[in-house]
Amino acid sequence: MLNDYTRNRYEKDVSVNLPIISSLFAQGMLIYVVEFKFESIASRLNDQIIRICEEQRNRYVRSCSWTYSNWVDNPDLIVHYINKDLLKEHAHYGEGVVVGPFYKKLMSL
Numbered sequence: 311m312l313n314d315y316t317r318n319r320y321e322k323d324v325s326v327n328l329p330i331i332s333s334l335f336a337q338g339m340l341i342y343v344v345e346f347k348f349e350s351i352a353s354r355l356n357d358q359i360i361r362i363c364e365e366q367r368n369r370y371v372r373s374c375s376w377t378y379s380n381w382v383d384n385p386d387l388i389v390h391y392i393n394k395d396l397l398k399e400h401a402h403y404g405e406g407v408v409v410g411p412f413y414k415k416l417m418s419l
Contacts (some may be wrong), residue, residue, distance in 0.1 A: 312374040317359050323348050331390075332381070334408070336400040341408075342416060343390040350381035382415045389419050 312319075328348040334341040354376045362371045381387065397408065397416055408416060 311376075312355070313372065315355065315359065315371040315374045316369070317363060320352075320355055320359055324352050330381075336396070336408075339396055339400065340391065340393065341397050341400070342392040342419075344381075344392075344419075345388040345390060346381040346384050347386050350384040350386075351376040354380050378412045378415065382412070387419075392416065392419055 326348075329345055330348060330351070331343065331345050333343045355371075355374050358371050358374050362368050394417060397413070
């Protein structure tokens, strides 16, 4: 999530294809650390900037957001760490911190 996001900041981030690190902790234990490029979420952020800043005339997007589906299939995804045993134990399919399709994707990495 990015806070107070503007068109100028977006242009800077997209120009360098900013690397983004994402991680998940469950009950204080590290489940995964992945890295993906800004291009994975650029379209989603651009849509939010258009809607909130340009159409609604706000100065910035208070909290830009994206989901795993925006980055998990990116061919440049780097998995720095994943503990599938902890994932199975603490984020069961269909319940817990990681659910449904995201659980399946993480288990396939």
